[in-house]
Amino acid sequence: MDYIIKVSELSFKYDSVYVLKNISFDIKVGDYVGLVGYNGSGKSTLIKVILGLLKPYTGSIILFGKPQEKFNSWNKIGYMPQNISLLNPVFPATVEEVISLGLLSAKKFPKIISNEDKQIIDETLDYLKISDLKKQLIGNLSGGQQQKVFLARALITKPELLILDEPSNALDSTSREQFYSILDELNKKNKTSIILITHDIGQIGKYANKLMYLEQSILFYGSFLDFCNSDKMSKLFGPDSQHIICHQHG
Amino acid sequence: MNFITIFQYSFIQRAIITGIFVALLCSTLGLFLVLRRLSLIGDGLAHISFGGVALGLFLGVFPIYIAIPTVIIGALIILVLMDKIKIYGDAAIGIIASVGIAAGVILASISHGFNLDLLSYLFGNILAISIGEMYLSIALSIVVLLVISLFYYDLFSITFNEEYAKVAGVRVRVINTMLVVLTAITVVLSIRVVGIMLISAFIVLPPVIALQLAKGFKSAIIVSAITSVITVILGILVSFILNIPAGAMIVIANFIFLLLAIGYKKIASK
Numbered sequence: 139m140d141y142i143i144k145v146s147e148l149s150f151k152y153d154s155v156y157v158l159k160n161i162s163f164d165i166k167v168g169d170y171v172g173l174v175g176y177n178g179s180g181k182s183t184l185i186k187v188i189l190g191l192l193k194p195y196t197g198s199i200i201l202f203g204k205p206q207e208k209f210n211s212w213n214k215i216g217y218m219p220q221n222i223s224l225l226n227p228v229f230p231a232t233v234e235e236v237i238s239l240g241l242l243s244a245k246k247f248p249k250i251i252s253n254e255d256k257q258i259i260d261e262t263l264d265y266l267k268i269s270d271l272k273k274q275l276i277g278n279l280s281g282g283q284q285q286k287v288f289l290a291r292a293l294i295t296k297p298e299l300l301i302l303d304e305p306s307n308a309l310d311s312t313s314r315e316q317f318y319s320i321l322d323e324l325n326k327k328n329k330t331s332i333i334l335i336t337h338d339i340g341q342i343g344k345y346a347n348k349l350m351y352l353e354q355s356i357l358f359y360g361s362f363l364d365f366c367n368s369d370k371m372s373k374l375f376g377p378d379s380q381h382i383i384c385h386q387h388g
Numbered sequence: 389m390n391f392i393t394i395f396q397y398s399f400i401q402r403a404i405i406t407g408i409f410v411a412l413l414c415s416t417l418g419l420f421l422v423l424r425r426l427s428l429i430g431d432g433l434a435h436i437s438f439g440g441v442a443l444g445l446f447l448g449v450f451p452i453y454i455a456i457p458t459v460i461i462g463a464l465i466i467l468v469l470m471d472k473i474k475i476y477g478d479a480a481i482g483i484i485a486s487v488g489i490a491a492g493v494i495l496a497s498i499s500h501g502f503n504l505d506l507l508s509y510l511f512g513n514i515l516a517i518s519i520g521e522m523y524l525s526i527a528l529s530i531v532v533l534l535v536i537s538l539f540y541y542d543l544f545s546i547t548f549n550e551e552y553a554k555v556a557g558v559r560v561r562v563i564n565t566m567l568v569v570l571t572a573i574t575v576v577l578s579i580r581v582v583g584i585m586l587i588s589a590f591i592v593l594p595p596v597i598a599l600q601l602a603k604g605f606k607s608a609i610i611v612s613a614i615t616s617v618i619t620v621i622l623g624i625l626v627s628f629i630l631n632i633p634a635g636a637m638i639v640i641a642n643f644i645f646l647l648l649a650i651g652y653k654k655i656a657s658k
Contacts, residue, residue, distance in 0.1 A: 189555050212557035219552060229423060231548060232604040239545050243556040249541040275603065 140166050141200070142299050142331050143188065148197030150180075150187050157183045159355050161197070165348075167298075168329040170321075172342035172362070175352040181335045182220055182303055184352065189217060189301070202298075212243035216292030218285075220303035220335070225284065227277040233287050234259055234272045240294035262290045266320070281308030289317070293324075299331045300324070306338065318345055339375065394628060403514045403634065406522045407620035409529035410581045413574050415594035415616035416536055419609055420567060422595040423547050425477075429466070429568065431588035432481035433575040436462035436488030438584050440576070441509045442495040451509065452524070455576045462488060463568040471561075512583030512635035514624060525577050532570050539563060544605055581620075582635035593642035594619070600649035615645055 141164045148161040157180045165171060175181050186192045188199055190206055199206035202214055237259050238251050263269045268286050271279065276287060285308050292300060300321070306314045322345045324330040336342050343349070343362045351358040351365075351374060358370050365371055394400055414430075421427055440458030444451030462484050469480035496506055508516075517525075536543065542563045545553040554560050575587055582590045594616035595608070602608035623638030630637075 191551055191554055210557060212555060215555070217552065217555045219549070225549075226423070228599055229548065230599055230602040230605055230608040231544075235544070235605050236548065239541070239548060239552070239556060242541055242545055242553075242558060245541075248538045251541070273603070 142167055142169070142202060144200040145188070146198050148184075148187065148199065149195045150183060150192060151195050156195075156354060158187065158194075161352075161356055163350065163356060163359050165299075165331060165333065168325065168331055169348055170325045170332045170346045171334070171348045171350055172339070172346035173333055173335045173350045173352060174337065174339050174342070179353045181352055185301055185303055185333070185335065189215070213295040214298045215243075216240070216295065216297035216300045218288050218292045218300075218302045218305050225276065229275075229277055231276050232273050233263070233268070233276060233279070236276050236287055237262060237291045237294055240291035244295050258294060262294050265293075266290050282310060282313050285309055285317075286313075289320075296328070297330065299333070301333045303335045304337070305334065306336065306341075314341070321345065394625060399515055399517070400624065400628060402517050402519065402522045403624050404621055406517050406525045407514055407581055407624055407638075408617050409526050410574075410578050411590075411594070411616035411620040412613050413529045413532055414578055414587075414591045415598075415612040416533065416609055417567075417571055417574050418591040419595040419598065419612050420543055420547050421571065422592055422599070427592045428478060428481055428588065429463075429571055430575055430591035432466065432485035433459050433463055433572055434579070434584045434587040435485035437576050437579055438506075438510070439488035439491035439495070441579070441584075442492035442506060445505050446495045446499050451505075452521070452576055452579070455579065456573060458488075459572040459576050460569055463572040464565070467565060467568055509579055510584050511633060512579060512581055512586065514581045514634045515628065517580055521580060525580075528573055528577055532573055535566070535570060539566065543567065582638055586635050586639050589639045589642065590616075593639070593646060597642070597646050597649045600646075600653045615642070619645055 143163075143165040145164070146162050148158060149156060150158040161184065173181050173184070183192065187194050188201070188206070190209075201209040202211060204211075234256075238255065241251065241255050241258070242249055260269070260272075263272055266286050266289060268283065268290065271283060271287065276284060279287065285305060289302075289305065292302070302321075306317055309317055318341060321332055321334070325332055325345070332346075334342060334346065339349075343366075346362060348360065349358065349362050349365045350356060351370070357374070358365055358368070395404075418427075418430070421429060437455045437459045440455030441451040443458065444454035447454065466477075466480045466484050469475045469483065470477050475483070492506070542553070542558045545556060545558050546560055546563050550560055553563075571591075574591070578587045578590055594612040597615045598608045598612035601611050619641040620638055623641045624634050626632075626641070627634035627637040
């Protein structure tokens with residue numbers, strides 16, 4: 139199977155206002171897609187519709203060869219939501235407990251965290267170099283540390299598709315580089331497909347092989363280089379952007 | 389009076405055994421409710437139980453048997469109002485709670501004979517628990533605690549983040565329905581222990597104490613459970629010795645523990 143996601147003629151509206159209109163695209167195994175667009179352009183909504191958190195108004199979504207309504211292999215998808223800042227600061231969960239929630243998608247009733255699972259949690263913490271945070275309360279961590287914990291939770295099932303909604307927001311520049319290089323390694327070594335929502339178009343161009351520009355509809359979907367070579371870049375990001383961004387990565 | 393002899397009274401034994409089971413139940417379930425900002429659902433369902441108890445007394449049936457289905461139906465209506473009609477949770481709880489109270493008041497006024505009985509449910513009387521009520525409380529507590537432990541990770545997941553739980557394949561609607569049904573059963577069981585007026589405190593206080601001290605989610609459940617069991621036993625013993633209502637004493641014991649926990653947290657964080 140080549141396609142991980144195949145979306146056809148998808149639209150979504152809140153009451154009578156269209157947020158997504160006539161969206162069609164597909165994502166193949168190993169694709170690394172940067173999803174960009176202004177605030178309110180529908181990026182997070184598109185992700186939520188794909189994940190079944192919102193119901194589409196029209197259109198169809200195929201996930202791993204199955205219609206989305208019948209899809210139940212959620213362990214194949216690692217998701218890191220945007221609203222980490224909405225986390226209840228007094229929620230009494232340790233980092234280890236939060237990451238263990240990522241394992242639920244691979245479990246059947248009754249769901250139990252085994253010693254083997256605990257070892258996998260340790261390995262994931264180690265991989266992201268946050269083993270020292272294991273017993274800390276999630277609410278006591280900095281924004282950047284929390285981002286890493288939620289990345290660990292998304293990675294714990296070794297998903298075939300990672301969906302990350304503005305993941306590098308709270309990271310300083312060093313952590314951001316480290317974060318992107320981890321994603322790059324997963325994509326290149328493990329063929330993990332990635333959809334990454336970001337405003338950081340300069341950074342994503344270094345790693346993503348595809349770029350999707352969304353503004354209610356898809357204004358561009360293709361390779362980053364094609365985007366640079368088209369006139370859409372300067373139309374969407376201003377006349378200097380082509381020189382600054384594309385020259386940097388071209 | 390010799391302290392040990394207190395435990396030789398069978399009504400004290402029944403009170404303590406029932407109190408421990410109901411305390412474990414309220415404190416465990418309460419943690420999920422408090423963290424989901426549903427603390428007041430206990431209060432709302434208790435108000436509905438007032439209508440159920442009044443109906444039971446009106447019909448001449450053991451009130452708990454009528455209160456359990458009444459409160460479960462009320463809880464499900466609250467869920468429907470929130471999910472389908474999109475009414476805010478606190479407003480939905482308020483609406484159904486006041487309907488429950490109103491129904492109880494109407495039933496009480498049209499049959500003049502049971503007002504005293506109704507008052508005993510309003511304030512509870514754990515020292516008057518019968519053997520049958522004790523066995524019922526134990527059986528239902530074990531069932532509810534078993535369900536909670538079987539669905540522990542699902543409950544933990546939706547409590548932490550409902551949206552993420554959905555993506556992790558948790559059947560959020562089923563688990564939410566289960567949570568309110570379990571809460572409904574718990575509330576009715578607690579009526580005899582602390583009374584309709586004070587149930588909310590029984591559900592909310594031990595988890596809030598635990599939140600001051602816990603080092604993790606499992607640790608919060610354990611601290612909440614231990615606190616509630618200690619305060620129930622203390623409350624019962626003190627109320628017996630001083631001849632004051634047990635339900636109110638349990639709540640006061642919890643409140644003192646909360647002040648101590650807040651004080652400890654302040655000192656420990658310095």
